[in-house]
Amino acid sequence: MGPVKLTQNALSSPTRRITVAEFACALLKRWVPERRGRDTLGLAISGGVDSMALAALCSQLQDLSQSSVHTPKQSSLRPLQFRAFIVDHGLRAGSALEAEAVSRVLEGRDIKNQILKIKWPEQGSLADLPNFESLARKYRFRLLGRACRDLGINSLLLAHHEDDQAETILMRLALGQGANGLTGMKNPAGIPECYGIHGVYESGGYVVEHRGNSTLSPSSLPRLNSPSERQLPIETGGIRVYRPFLHFTKSRLIATCLAENIEWFEDHTNKEPTTTMRNAVRHMYSNHSMPAALSKPALLALSERLNDTAARRSHIVQSWLTKCKITRFETSTGIVNVQFADLSDSWEPEHARPPVDTGRIAAHILREIILLVTHREHVELSSLHRAVQQIFPEVCQHGGQNPQPIAFTASGVYFQPIPTTLRQRETPNFIYEKPVWILSRQPYKPNSLDRIEIDVQAIRNSWSQWYFYDGRYWIRVQNLGTSPLLLKPFNPEQLAEFRATLEGADDKRASELRLRWQLKNKAPAKVRYTLPAIMKSEGGKETIIALPSLDLRIPGVMVRWEIRYKKIPSQTLANRVSRMP
Incomplete structure (x- = not known):
């Protein structure tokens, strides 16, 4: 009925x-x-x-x-x-x-x-x-x-x-x-x-104000975000x-x-x-x-x-987040350098053990930092037990020497420590400080690459829709050429090809130096192979034409783009990183 x-x-x-x-x-x-x-x-x-x-x-x-x-x-x-x-x-x-x-x-x-x-x-x-x-x-x-x-x-x-x-x-x-x-x-x-x-x-x-029209020459095709910006918009x-x-x-x-x-x-x-x-x-x-x-x-x-x-715990977590030292946040590559707060600073001297809820608070703090970098939509607290042991040993260790930190992966994020050197430890006045950790997107697994490929659907000279690439970058593309375009992860086999193509530019020396500098300083080691690449598909062959997050393109390519980093869920962290250079 x-x-x-x-x-x-x-x-x-x-x-x-x-x-x-x-x-x-x-x-x-x-x-x-x-x-x-x-x-x-x-x-x-x-x-x-x-x-x-x-x-x-x-x-x-x-x-x-x-x-x-x-x-x-x-x-x-x-x-x-x-x-x-x-x-x-x-x-x-x-x-x-x-x-x-x-x-x-x-x-x-x-x-x-x-x-x-x-x-x-x-x-x-x-x-x-x-x-x-x-x-x-x-x-x-x-x-x-x-x-x-x-x-x-x-x-x-x-x-x-x-x-x-x-x-x-x-x-x-x-x-x-x-x-x-x-x-x-x-x-x-x-x-x-x-x-x-x-x-x-x-x-x-x-919001970005668009200037001019879409009929442009190759020489006037910067991305809409100013190249002078050090960071991508968030x-x-x-x-x-x-x-x-x-x-x-x-x-x-x-x-x-x-x-x-x-x-x-x-x-x-x-x-x-x-x-x-x-x-x-x-x-x-x-x-x-x-x-x-x-x-x-x-x-x-x-x-x-x-x-x-939950409200009381959130207040405590936000307070501790302000004590975590974020010294670097590269939105172009998704790298964060952070020294986590020492939670034992809040314990009363007579307490040999941490308060009951400290482990859960540590997991919440860690999740907020992970969400700066991870490609995942959700980060479950239950998946962070081992990560909490590495990042917050004071929560798990009761006396004794702090363990030497080692690299690990949690919730799609690769954690790499910058430990103090042996010489520093042997200094008479050495005071232990928690290590600085470098956080970046976990390297792709071979069986996940196909799931990240995006076929850019755009009428020539028109903007494509916005794509949420790998859960980290919002990207849209304007194809002013005739060949179909793809968004795919940059891979090691493409580096030599991309470098050789840049050498064909009029300022080839400057272009090559810029590529080397960007990769060395912003996307070291395997981090560079988690970046989005714009590919041209022609005659059954795919050719890399741009690395949009680094603002790098081969000369003469008829494409433009807008790219932004994902929203930061924690307002406390969003306010901090927005003020970083």
């Missing part, structure tokens, strides 16, 4: 509605305006009671923010505008008509909106796929992310509420997730399922999702819709307990008496305690 309008099921509910003042406080507690003038926020609307309550409150807040009358508490409220996105999954008969009906309701509330239709791959019954729920989630968020990006919207509001949060925690508990998972849905958070989409996933905030931005209803129950959302006399649309498949894990959990809560430890209040209290613990 298809969805039906619901306006009568909860007419007798005594539950109090959510006021616009409550909603504004919940939103502004997490969301901070970024621009001057009017801000536009996106709304993810399904047509269900949760999202229609969100639309109703946003409509009121939009009117209030644009009026000249404010209460003292709202005196700082800036003009707001909301743009709703209605996702039509196209899997049920009548879904398109329902989306249009939702659109008309929103228009009646002065909420501008558009309908986004998922284009499914052509295959059998999608609903029967074992991963259907995760596929639908991925397609939905990618549609929402691109729609927000195209309209210059950086913030997307979701209608997840307190009951959803409790259900999420129970599902994660059943799946055996640890403390981080049991904190529940984050507010705010980066938009999920959009890895690698420029302007949506952790990018799009760095990306910022990305779309954030906010969940202002996480401290409101579903019953209050229903009461809000009833009080506002706004229609909503019920999808009966959401009540079928055998279709999804969440439906099964909802069925249990609705039809069974749950143990006290698994009640919604108990799960929400657990989440709150874990979030408080």
Whole structure:
């Protein structure tokens, strides 16, 4: 049976509605305006009671923010505008008509909106796929992310509420997730399922003014970032999702819709307990008496305690990060030189052992530094046990001599120590200091090279899309020639060929010296073979024509590029490295 309008099921509910003042406080507690003038926020609307309550409150807040009358508490409220996105999954008969009906309701509330239709791959019954729920989630968020990006919207509001949060925690508990998972849905958070989409996933905030036109001669083809810049620009931005209803129950959302006399649309498949894990959990809560430890209040209290613990730990980690000495950060090659803080400096003299949580704090510190360099999207704390032993021996050693550091690899990053020399150690006044470590991207494994190759799709004289190369560089290319282009890792066999081609330049001596200097000082040893190369494919042969991160090209090549380093997740580290020369 298809969805039906619901306006009568909860007419007798005594539950109090959510006021616009409550909603504004919940939103502004997490969301901070970024621009001057009017801000536009996106709304993810399904047509269900949760999202229609969100639309109703946003409509009121939009009117209030644009009026000249404010209460003292709202005196700082800036003009707001909301743009709703209605996702039509196209899997049920009548879904398109329902989306249009939702659109008309929103228009009646002065909420501008558009309908986004998922284009499914052509295959059998999608609903029967074992991963259907995760596929639908991925397609939905990618549609929402691109729609927000195209309209210059950086913030997307979701209608997840307190009951959803409790259900999420129970599902994660059943799946055996640890403390981080049991904190529940984050507010705010980066938009999920959009890895690698420029302007949506952790990018799009760095803006370059384009000058001139694309009809250029080979001699006037520098990359758009000035060659005089020592470092590549570092990306910022990305779309954030906010969940202002996480401290409101579903019953209050229903009461809000009833009080506002706004229609909503019920999808009966959401009540079928055998279709999804969440439906099964909802069925249990609705039809069974749950143990006290698994009640919604108990799960929400657990989440709150874990979030408080995580917040305190994060504060400690950020404090220790400021004590780590980053002496070098080469965005062009992804090299970091760092001397990690000595965590024993915080211990009381009478304590022979480190505090209980020190090992976990050490792992968090290490993860933040690793994220400067690694190509991986996520770094699991559980994978860093051996790395913590190497970097923070004070956490694991109780007295005795500090071990000699050795090179190792962790989470896709190669750690190479610069140890103190034997002569330094034998100096009478020698005071032990932790070694400086050189961090770089782990050398490629032979079986991973094909997965990194990118076929640059670009119409001649037009910019390609942005590619997230190897999880480290955002690159786009403008091909002004006729041969197809590829992005691939630079490899040892290409070095001699590239050097010989540079020797054909008019200033061949200067070009060769520049190449040698760049490789020696910025990309020593195997680091150079983790860099992106632009290749020309012609007659079945691939020829290297540029190393974009080093701003090196063969003479006369008809190509230009923009390249930026990935966004740095830690704001503490981002502020520090942005000030480095």
